[in-house]
Amino acid sequence: MRIVLLGPPGAGKGTQAQRLAALIGARHIPVGEIVRSEIAAGTPLGNQIREYNDQGELVPDDLIVQLLLPIVVNERSWVLDGFPRTCGQADALDAILTETRTALDAVVALDIPDDLVIARLSGRLQSQATGRIYHTLDNPPPADDPGPFVRRADDTPEHIARRLEVYHAESEPLEAYYAERGLLRQIDATGSIDAVTAAIISALQPPASNTPARKDATGDQTAQKRASDEVT
Numbered sequence: 001m002r003i004v005l006l007g008p009p010g011a012g013k014g015t016q017a018q019r020l021a022a023l024i025g026a027r028h029i030p031v032g033e034i035v036r037s038e039i040a041a042g043t044p045l046g047n048q049i050r051e052y053n054d055q056g057e058l059v060p061d062d063l064i065v066q067l068l069l070p071i072v073v074n075e076r077s078w079v080l081d082g083f084p085r086t087c088g089q090a091d092a093l094d095a096i097l098t099e100t101r102t103a104l105d106a107v108v109a110l111d112i113p114d115d116l117v118i119a120r121l122s123g124r125l126q127s128q129a130t131g132r133i134y135h136t137l138d139n140p141p142p143a144d145d146p147g148p149f150v151r152r153a154d155d156t157p158e159h160i161a162r163r164l165e166v167y168h169a170e171s172e173p174l175e176a177y178y179a180e181r182g183l184l185r186q187i188d189a190t191g192s193i194d195a196v197t198a199a200i201i202s203a204l205q206p207p208a209s210n211t212p213a214r215k216d217a218t219g220d221q222t223a224q225k226r227a228s229d230e231v232t
């Protein structure tokens with residue numbers, strides 16, 4: 001399957017993409033992580049994109065497409081977390097899919113108000129050992145993850161405010177873009193992590209088998225397992 005995850009910063013794209021990719025056997029493509037790795041590696045492209053990332057701005061479309069093209073083209077099944085973020089990037093993805101004679105299966109939009117974004121990002125931790133994402137209060141690191149656990153440099157109040165502005169101006173219009181194409185699945189992302197996963201899996205069911213899975217979208221492991229069996 002080829003799935004795009006949309007949503008504001010802190011909506012849970014990374015958290016849900018990790019889970020969804022594992023459930024459906026697809027590659028998780030975390031675009032923000034790829035951007036940060038390229039910068040850390042100090043490549044010529046990394047040096048070009050550093051200033052945008054440091055200021056909470058989007059990397060220009062041509063540079064982000066250059067970074068992602070080889071990854072997207074070489075994988076058959078993926079969950080794209082953080083791309084596209086502009087209508088220009090969506091057009092570029094369409095062109096890649098047409099060229100590779102593939103298509104998107106669904107676009108999942110995680111809906112969450114700005115005040116909850118701030119609460120989530122203010123407590124976010126990421127394990128440097130496993131890459132897993134946690135939260136100081138809602139999802140503390142488990143004993144079997146050795147860490148260390150770090151906060152992201154762009155999770156300061158100023159950066160979060162700017163990232164939200166950029167999201168509303170540049171990325172939110174993508175919901176209409178994909179709704180027009182019949183691909184959009186809107187998910188209430190304010191519930192628990194398990195409840196959001198169950199709602200995504202339910203929304204990915206083909207229409208004929210939707211009803212039973214939606215009734216069970218409570219976050220319990222049995223419902224998630226049954227729904228993921230149907231998706232795959």
Ligand code: AP5
Pocket residue numbers: 007008009010011012013014015016031032033035052053054056057058059060064081082083084085089120121123124125133134135136138139163189190191192193194196
């Ligand atoms: P990126 O790293 O993708 O940042 P982002 O979009 O701002 O999203 P986040 O990673 O902050 O949040 P998330 O939605 O993944 O939430 P998470 O799962 O971590 O991009 C960073 C930068 O890279 C951009 O600013 C830009 O410069 C550049 N870039 C990237 N893609 C680009 C593109 N296409 N074009 C141009 N530039 C690009 O969850 C957040 C917290 O909430 C965690 O602590 C988690 O534990 C917690 N949480 C999650 N779900 C729940 C829940 N249901 N209940 C309670 N807590 C929850």
